[in-house]
Amino acid sequence: MHVGDQNNEESDQFAVDSVVRSAAIDALSVDPTVSVSLMRDDGKILWGNLQAAKLWVGESATVEQYIGRNVHDLQPKEWDPVREKMFAAVRTSGKPVVLRLMWKGKQYFSLFRLLKGGMLERDRFLILTRHVPSSDPAHSPIDSGYEVIEADAVGLGHLDVLTPRELEVLALVGQGLSTREIAQTLSRSEKTVENHRYSMSRKLESSSPVRLAEIARQAGLTVKDAERQRVV
Amino acid sequence: MTEQSHKSNNPSLVDTNLRAAVWESLTLDPTIGVAIVTDEARTLWCNKRQAEIFGGDNATAELFNGRLWSTYFPQDWIEERLKLLAEVKATGKAIVLRTIWQGKQQFSQIRLIPDREDNEFQRFLVVTRRQPAGAHEVANQDVRMSEVAMLGELSSLTERELEVLALIGQGLTSKEIAALLHRSEKTIENHRYSLSKKLEGASAVALSAMAAQAGLTMDDSKRKRV
Secondary structure, rough: OOHHHHHHHHHHOEEEEEEEEHHHHHHHOOOEEEEEEEEEOOOEEEOOOOOHHHHHHOOOHHHHHOOEHHHHOOOHHHHHHHHHHHHHHHHHOOOOOOEEEEOOOOEEEEEEEOOOOOOOOOOOEEEEEEOOOOOOHHHHHHHHEEEEEEEOOEOHHHHHHHOHHHHHHHHHHHHOOOOHHHHHHOOOOOHHHHHHHHHHHHHHHOOHHHHHHHHHHHHOOOHHHHOOEEEE | OOOHHHHOOOOOOOOOOHHHHEEEEEEEEHOOOEEEEOOOOOOEEEOOOHHHHHHHHOOOOOOOOOOOOOOOOHHHHHHHHHHHHHHHHHHHHOEEEEEEEEEEEEEEEEEEOOOOOOOOOEEEEEEEEEEEOOOOOOOOOOEEEEOOEEHHHHHHOOOHHHHHHHHOOOOOHHHHHHHHOOOHHHHHHHHHHHHHHHHHOOHHHHHHHHHHHOOHHHHHHEEEEE
């Protein structure tokens, strides 16, 4: 499959030429909401924008500290199999595939796209990653028609202090459920759920249900996440 | 860091394939509006998402492609944008425009497409996405605030209610809002109550999520409504 074919068809009459496409690359490279990485299939980062550097190297990182590195040195090793799985999925389906992951306590969606190599060059992957709060249908990539794979390890960030039980409760608080509804959903007593809420509030230094819901929303937290393997 | 330093112009990397892949990622993304517009106030081409932003959930790109903005949009809105296009053309630098559109905050990056100079019009690439409150910092970007706002489902709200909604969205409690606006907590509670009623009986948590999604600021309550 040739990347871009589908779009060429409808855009050509208005001359979506290489100048426009170069402008698109520049637009993405300074976008503060999308991190962009071009990765060779052996993990070498060929190109990336500032957001990608901040996401994987650190808040004060520069692109120079990101480009040229190998992803194995930047991301937790628990994510090597996840990435390999994504590479394989994209190669098999011939279409882009979306990865849902949690990093530093926030939910992200990554779109992996294959740029096929040739006789002399290796395959490359273009990876666009965006933070997506959970209750945000306008930002949901789910209905994009692409397959979505959930990472089976989570980077909980500041939520790492919570127990699996507390994470479950937090996820349901984020869905707007009351203590009683949470108790029913989890088949526990209201008293137990109250206790979880209390200890969670203390650990996260926030007692307001609205703020807790906001934290859960940013994390895109689901009940399933509570049991996933944690990466640091 | 300057914009120049993370430009992509490494010739060994930016090949036709990559350009095509980036273009496809942008234009097929269901969350990103992409449009090619000209300084004669015309949309040359836009993707599905941009059409939805312009015309609602069922709008298709065909409605807008090749059309003059005056077919659909208010004059104030058009003039504000033409001024920005002229500035981007004069300086060659991209500008980010923040607008309240359909009651939600969105950011549009307006970028010059470096065409030959003898063209009869200048093309621009406009990349738009909705952003909830405080979702990202816009560091290194020249952000302008649009003076016209399209409130959509929020247009039934009064100026006061919009202010309160903006502050709820920023995570403030009724007490904090009361202190900030120099009003009694009782008054704020009343505003909240009428907000909930107008917004289909939203609960406190739902109201806060909705407000965070909208990403309003206090200033938005005073902008010209279109």
